[in-house]
Amino acid sequence: MASSAIRVLDKSGQEIKTVGFNRFGFDCEVPIDVLRSLYLRPHYVLTAPSNTDFSQEDAKEEELHAKFTRGLSSYQSKSIFHPDTYSISYTTLTRFPPVKLLSPLERKRILVTGGAGFVGSHLVDRLMLLGHEVTVIDNFFTGSKTTISHWIGHPNFEMVRHDVVEPFMIECDQIYHLACPASPPHYQFNAVKTIKTSFMGTLNMLGLAKRTKARFLITSTSEVYGDPEVHPQHEDYWGHVNPIGPRACYDEGKRVAETLTYGFHRQDGVDVRVARIFNTYGTFILLSHLNPADGRVVSNFIMQALRGEDMTVYGDGTQTRSFQYIHDLIDGLIALMNSKETRPVNIGNGDEFTIGDFARLVRDTVKKVKKEDDGVETPPVNIIHKPIPTDDPQKRRPDTSRAKETLDWQPRWTVEMGLEEMVRYYKAKLTEGSL
Ligand SMILES: O=C(O)[C@H]1O[C@H](OP(=O)(O)OP(=O)(O)OC[C@H]2O[C@@H](n3ccc(=O)[nH]c3=O)[C@H](O)[C@@H]2O)[C@H](O)[C@@H](O)[C@@H]1O
Numbered sequence: 001m002a003s004s005a006i007r008v009l010d011k012s013g014q015e016i017k018t019v020g021f022n023r024f025g026f027d028c029e030v031p032i033d034v035l036r037s038l039y040l041r042p043h044y045v046l047t048a049p050s051n052t053d054f055s056q057e058d059a060k061e062e063e064l065h066a067k068f069t070r071g072l073s074s075y076q077s078k079s080i081f082h083p084d085t086y087s088i089s090y091t092t093l094t095r096f097p098p099v100k101l102l103s104p105l106e107r108k109r110i111l112v113t114g115g116a117g118f119v120g121s122h123l124v125d126r127l128m129l130l131g132h133e134v135t136v137i138d139n140f141f142t143g144s145k146t147t148i149s150h151w152i153g154h155p156n157f158e159m160v161r162h163d164v165v166e167p168f169m170i171e172c173d174q175i176y177h178l179a180c181p182a183s184p185p186h187y188q189f190n191a192v193k194t195i196k197t198s199f200m201g202t203l204n205m206l207g208l209a210k211r212t213k214a215r216f217l218i219t220s221t222s223e224v225y226g227d228p229e230v231h232p233q234h235e236d237y238w239g240h241v242n243p244i245g246p247r248a249c250y251d252e253g254k255r256v257a258e259t260l261t262y263g264f265h266r267q268d269g270v271d272v273r274v275a276r277i278f279n280t281y282g283t284f285i286l287l288s289h290l291n292p293a294d295g296r297v298v299s300n301f302i303m304q305a306l307r308g309e310d311m312t313v314y315g316d317g318t319q320t321r322s323f324q325y326i327h328d329l330i331d332g333l334i335a336l337m338n339s340k341e342t343r344p345v346n347i348g349n350g351d352e353f354t355i356g357d358f359a360r361l362v363r364d365t366v367k368k369v370k371k372e373d374d375g376v377e378t379p380p381v382n383i384i385h386k387p388i389p390t391d392d393p394q395k396r397r398p399d400t401s402r403a404k405e406t407l408d409w410q411p412r413w414t415v416e417m418g419l420e421e422m423v424r425y426y427k428a429k430l431t432e433g434s435l
Pocket residue numbers: 182183184221222223250277278279280281295296297298300301312313314315319321355388389392393
């Protein structure tokens with residue numbers, strides 16, 4: 001099966017077989033196939049209609065799955081979907097994914113707030129595979145249990161439904177504070193709650209870090225630069241944010257969260273790390289009750305193109321974004337956490353696209369994947385224009401020289417490679433019926 005596996009080449013043409021690295025005394029390298037077997041795994045097995053051979057259907061699905069994961073399927077949940085009654089018989093896992101065996105001295109107790117979200121769940125997978133003890137807190141506003149359900153019951157794993165606006169007590173060595181909705185329609189859904197989450201959530205987690213002496217990393221955002229007048233954006237740029245606009249709840253929320261973080265650092269000696277994350281895409285972007293396609297551009301475009309619907313470009317499509325694949329971000333976050341760098345660090349990919357060009361790239365990628373995997377030629381979908389959202393930044397590209405210098409980190413994934421994997425993920429989910 002390995003011969004038909006999907007190969008991914010990095011920006012310099014080298015095959016990507018593992019992600020992560022051993023840096024600052026923390027080894028975060030794992031084989032890409034092991035990660036894929038977690039996020040590309042089917043959630044359930046379709047029951048065959050009465051006139052088909054069930055085992056054949058099952059084998060077909062296994063074969064498709066093995067293309068991505070080289071057969072690493074021993075810990076899949078074999079829950080059964082019954083189309084006649086539209087119900088699922090869930091099963092427990094027979095075996096957990098193998099995790100590294102660390103000595104108690106090496107094993108860290110790590111808290112991940114927002115650990116059931118898009119970025120959080122990928123971080124949890126990585127930290128769990130590396131053998132650490134991971135506690136997730138999440139209020140499931142935009143996160144979902146399904147993203148980390150494969151760890152439930154594992155002795156190194158704990159998941160708590162908790163809202164970070166309330167204090168939380170735990171003993172831990174590192175805190176990754178991710179909790180906050182990040183997609184514009186989600187964070188604007190309840191602006192007061194968003195700013196409360198950023199402010200009170202960060203206050204509570206910094207208080208916890210102060211008491212436990214845990215190292216604290218906050219995921220801030222490129223949005224702290226607002227609609228930037230400087231291009232590309234370096235960490236020393238103070239930004240251009242409308243404090244009363246519809247995006248302010250998120251932008252100003254993250255800005256005040258950074259202010260709080262450095263307040264605790266200067267006043268109380270809390271050991272802090274600040275990551276400013278630029279546009280990121282990848283599997284597990286959640287499709288929630290708030291928005292059928294998350295609302296951010298990558299998942300919107302992929303879902304529209306896969307369903308043959310019109311692709312919605314906001315404004316004239318000349319605004320730019322630079323897109324980073326999730327594995328590069330997780331590498332950057334772990335490197336930052338374990339480094340000595342306490343200044344803010346941009347984590348993003350410098351490959352900048354206009355949104356118009358990006359729509360065409362997604363359309364072509366969906367067409368290519370459908371042809372390669374299913375042998376199906378599909379007619380091109382239309383690209384239509386919709387009004388541009390208020391205060392939508394006109395351009396955005398990270399200056400990642402600080403990350404290169406202090407973390408020895410640079411993105412490896414090309415946008416094309418990341419997109420292909422993400423298209424395959426959504427396509428599988430659509431086929432499975434879980435979208
Ligand atoms: O994806 C992210 O990581 C970032 O997403 C948002 O920032 P934004 O750049 O506005 O992200 P999108 O909503 O994905 O929009 C990107 C661009 O595409 C456009 N867009 C979006 C959706 C769509 O269907 N069509 C479309 O043209 C938007 O107007 C915008 O110009 C968040 O505010 C950031 O915090 C987050 O880090």
